[in-house]
Amino acid sequence: MATADTKLTAKKVKFVVTRQDDPKSASYTEEFELDYRPGMNVISALMEIQRNPVNLKGENTSAVCWESNCLEEVCGACSMTINGKPRQACAALIDNLEQPIRVEPMRTFPVVRDLVIDRSRMFSALKRVKAWIPIDGTYDLGPGPRMAEKKRQWAYELSKCMTCGVCLEACPNVNEKTDFMGPAAISQVRLFNAHPTGEMNAEERLEALMEEGGIEGCGNSQNCVRACPKGIPLTTSIAEMNKATSKHMFKRWLGV
Amino acid sequence: MKGFYSRKLHSLLGVIPLGFFILEHMITNFSAVEGGSQGFKDSVALLNSLPLVIVLEIFGIWLPLLYHGVYGMYIAFQAKPNNTRFKNERNLRYLLQRITGVLVFAFVIWHLYETRLQVALGNVTHEELGGVMHDIVMNPVFFILYLIGVISAAFHFSNGLWSFLVSWGITVGPRAQRVSSYICMTMFAIVAVLFTWSLFAFRGVEFQAEGTALLETIRVFVG
Numbered sequence: 001m002a003t004a005d006t007k008l009t010a011k012k013v014k015f016v017v018t019r020q021d022d023p024k025s026a027s028y029t030e031e032f033e034l035d036y037r038p039g040m041n042v043i044s045a046l047m048e049i050q051r052n053p054v055n056l057k058g059e060n061t062s063a064v065c066w067e068s069n070c071l072e073e074v075c076g077a078c079s080m081t082i083n084g085k086p087r088q089a090c091a092a093l094i095d096n097l098e099q100p101i102r103v104e105p106m107r108t109f110p111v112v113r114d115l116v117i118d119r120s121r122m123f124s125a126l127k128r129v130k131a132w133i134p135i136d137g138t139y140d141l142g143p144g145p146r147m148a149e150k151k152r153q154w155a156y157e158l159s160k161c162m163t164c165g166v167c168l169e170a171c172p173n174v175n176e177k178t179d180f181m182g183p184a185a186i187s188q189v190r191l192f193n194a195h196p197t198g199e200m201n202a203e204e205r206l207e208a209l210m211e212e213g214g215i216e217g218c219g220n221s222q223n224c225v226r227a228c229p230k231g232i233p234l235t236t237s238i239a240e241m242n243k244a245t246s247k248h249m250f251k252r253w254l255g256v
Numbered sequence: 257m258k259g260f261y262s263r264k265l266h267s268l269l270g271v272i273p274l275g276f277f278i279l280e281h282m283i284t285n286f287s288a289v290e291g292g293s294q295g296f297k298d299s300v301a302l303l304n305s306l307p308l309v310i311v312l313e314i315f316g317i318w319l320p321l322l323y324h325g326v327y328g329m330y331i332a333f334q335a336k337p338n339n340t341r342f343k344n345e346r347n348l349r350y351l352l353q354r355i356t357g358v359l360v361f362a363f364v365i366w367h368l369y370e371t372r373l374q375v376a377l378g379n380v381t382h383e384e385l386g387g388v389m390h391d392i393v394m395n396p397v398f399f400i401l402y403l404i405g406v407i408s409a410a411f412h413f414s415n416g417l418w419s420f421l422v423s424w425g426i427t428v429g430p431r432a433q434r435v436s437s438y439i440c441m442t443m444f445a446i447v448a449v450l451f452t453w454s455l456f457a458f459r460g461v462e463f464q465a466e467g468t469a470l471l472e473t474i475r476v477f478v479g
């Protein structure tokens with residue numbers, strides 16, 4: 001009898017998941033209820049649903065699709081909207097969430113299926129702004145200039161970006177009406193332009209920010225800096241790049 | 257024109273010349289508080305005595321206002337506000353910047369129609385504008401609409417100045433942006449109070465002389 005009692009009183013966790021069968025179909029919500037386990041997070045709950053895809057009504061359903069890799073908040077793949085906030089599902093502990101837990105895809109991006117989104121626009125933005133350091137030559141270019149340790153530590157903070165897309169989801173200026181690239185790529189320009197070797201191509205990156213859909217798309221809502229899970233000073237990066245692009249504009253006009 | 261440059265121009269025009277103009281307008285109106293009807297007339301006369309006043313008006317007010325206003329409407333409607341999900345003060349100011357922009361757009365058209373356009377059409381003279389204002393603000397509905405208009409404009413300009421400082425990379429770090437927030441919001445309070453004060457002054461009986469009295473005379477003649 002004791003086991004039956006514990007079963008009756010076992011803590012449950014309720015989920016409301018926004019689902020979508022394919023990129024073009026309409027979305028719908030489905031509810032799930034799982035047994036509570038200590039330390040569980042949204043990803044482990046989704047795994048539970050995958051093992052036993054039965055919804056709250058007791059109907060068999062398809063397993064909910066999602067993406068994840070690292071499971072330690074460094075790859076950015078598992079970003080989704082949880083109780084209205086865009087964040088990493090692997091770091092979203094059930095204990096800290098209000099129930100029912102509402103899980104939705106980050107709809108700023110095209111939805112592939114259920115919680116899986118297509119973040120390609122972020123990777124194209126990184127390509128557009130040349131967020132890398134060109135070091136290849138037809139001959140050995142030798143060692144580059146050294147970076148001061150203090151600066152390296154500072155740059156490390158900016159390099160933590162995992163292209164997760166949370167800052168784009170939080171930005172009111174990133175939407176279907178605009179082509180704004182979003183805060184992440186702008187901050188990467190600041191990172192690569194601060195690097196002693198990367199600096200050699202600084203102007204190319206600034207000019208990329210001055211193209212259509214570049215830095216001018218920022219409207220200063222400053223949601224990005226508050227939403228970034230890595231605590232990247234995005235608004236400082238944007239203002240710094242505003243300064244650099246403004247200077248570059250005058251420099252080009254005046255030819256100095 | 258490429259997005260970057262047209263947006264930079266929009267930002268610049270918001271402060272130079274439009275920001276200067278709104279401050280000048282605030283001071284001119286305040287002469288109605290300080291000097292009453294005659295004080296306001298003197299201020300208007302002083303402005304009209306400026307050399308090349310029409311050129312100053314066209315290049316210092318009309319064209320910049322047209323560009324900033326039309327492009328501003330485009331920017332405002334490109335936003336997809338998310339203030340219920342992201343409740344922070346900067347995001348609220350982002351939304352208010354857009355709402356006040358749209359309100360100011362409507363207000364400026366109405367206000368220009370009633371004042372500058374009537375002067376241009378020869379229906380009233382510059383000297384009679386104090387009276388025209390008196391008639392408008394004595395109507396309780398119009399008075400409320402004018403209050404909304406001037407307070408919106410005060411906010412739009414002050415918060416716009418804050419955002420201008422970020423857009424040009426003048427205030428970069430969080431501390432600089434916080435300090436400039438305090439300064440710009442204090443400025444909002446001052447500009448809003450001074451404009452409101454002047455609106456109350458225009459309700460004074462001494463302004464009646466030109467406006468209503470003029471209308472009364474016409475009515476007497478017609479009747």
Ligand code: HEM
Pocket residue numbers: 218219220266267268269270271274275278321324325326327328329331332353354357358360361362364412413415416417419420421423
């Ligand atoms: C006539 C209707 C107007 C509309 C529709 C309008 C619209 C806008 C919008 C949407 C913005 C936000 C731009 C951004 O943050 O990305 C803005 C910025 C601004 N506006 Fe206006 N505006 C108008 C009139 C004015 C006037 C009369 C002034 C001057 C007193 C003014 C001063 C500014 C300033 C200083 C900015 C900040 C520029 C920046 O962020 O770089 N605006 N306006």
Ligand code: SF4
Pocket residue numbers: 076160161162163164165166167168183184187227228229230231232234
């Ligand atoms: S800047 Fe922060 S929020 Fe934006 S993509 Fe990078 S890690 Fe995510």
Ligand code: FES
Pocket residue numbers: 067068069070071072073074075076077078079088089090091
């Ligand atoms: S799985 Fe990598 S951040 Fe969540």
